[in-house]
Amino acid sequence: MSLATPSIKTATQPRRLSILGSTGSIGCSTLDLVARNPEAFEIEALTANRSVSRLAVQAKRFGARQAVVADESCYADLKEALSGTGIEVAAGPAAVAEAAARPADWVMAAIVGAAGLQPTLAAVRQGSVIGLANKETLVCAGALMTAEVAAHSAQLLPVDSEHNAIFQVLDLDQPDKVDRLILTASGGPFRTFSRDEMAAVTPAQAVAHPNWDMGAKISVDSASMMNKGLELIEAHYLFDMAEDRIDILVHPQSVIHSLVAYVDGSVLAQLGQPDMRTPIAYALAWPERMATPVERLDLAAIGRLDFEPPDEERFPALRLARAALRAGGTAPTTLNAANEEAVAAFLDERLDFIGIAAVVEETLEAHPSRPLASLEEVASADAAARGTARRLLEQRGREP
Ligand code: NDP
16 A cells, blocks of 8 residues: 555654645645644745746745746746745746655645646655645556655655545555445536536536535546546555445535445445545644644534435546556556546637547547556656547647
């Protein structure tokens, strides 16, 4: 199991944190918790892609030692915004990876997409404790990444709410007594939509998640249920669990965040409000717990919890992700890369919603799975899949 290493790295006070993707939804929630516990944390590095002003405000407010933008064209603006502060400034994808490798007690990996792979890997190679939100990293390079984690005695603490829930109720001393993992899914904004209705939905509808407030890409993934497919693959690698022992259960209220079924018939679940500050706090304070301002769960007021099986006909992304995990090798890398391209096209109004899974499926058909032996092969499989997906998008030829 990649997250369980024999020694628990003890916390120093204050803990020195680096946050990769600090300007995003997860990054901002992490800094919200840091702001409420100023004695407990110090900030080493903060990174963003292009959100210069937000990054500069964060870096000044939290006294970061370094602020980095991935997009080199933003360097001058960031430099200007932080002039006179003494905060180091850098730019470019390599600088983001270098920021991830700076000495820190804890690194939050919250960049969206496969762009998070190299920075997360840099933190892993430092033997860091990593709060892993960036699920795409494990999807596109799962076995290679968990091997790096083991080789460098790093620790991955799951931040994704479902995996964090499993982490909270998993008996790490008796992993062989786990029967099944059950990932819950809200079903997203189109849970009750027919395929015809889904064909007409807009990006604005897709990003308006009924329960969670998240970045645009993961919101679209939730709407297509590709997010649950990516989480299935993530769970396989994090918990070393076979694909056919990981179930998906639609639970529209998002109160039960996931469950673990044991061989004696017990099923343990973690419950809470759909607020990412709870799983982030669990990972931030681990192996202890910390207080959060998250609204308390009032089950009597909620009254009922509903469950239904997932529908792979209306949500083919689930079927594609399961098939990619079963195929192994380059298939999950291809799935992830094609999905990133298709979601970007949908958000840009170059593709209709149901076209997302279609582009992913056609890309997977064009790239039969091959063994994946190195991180270089991840990069080439990713690039090849993106090339095919872009060609397919052009052929579909919808004007923005
Ligand atoms: P956001 O889109 O809100 O934020 C993404 C962050 O990554 C931003 O800081 C962004 O910078 C940065 N970024 C984007 N592209 C690049 C790039 N090419 N290089 C370096 N940095 C980049 O995403 P979320 O916070 O919603 O999600 C982050 C990750 O966490 C995803 O993998 C998601 O699946 C996962 N996750 C998110 C949850 C949520 O509730 N939001 C829940 C569970 C998992 P900029 O602001 O400049 O664009």
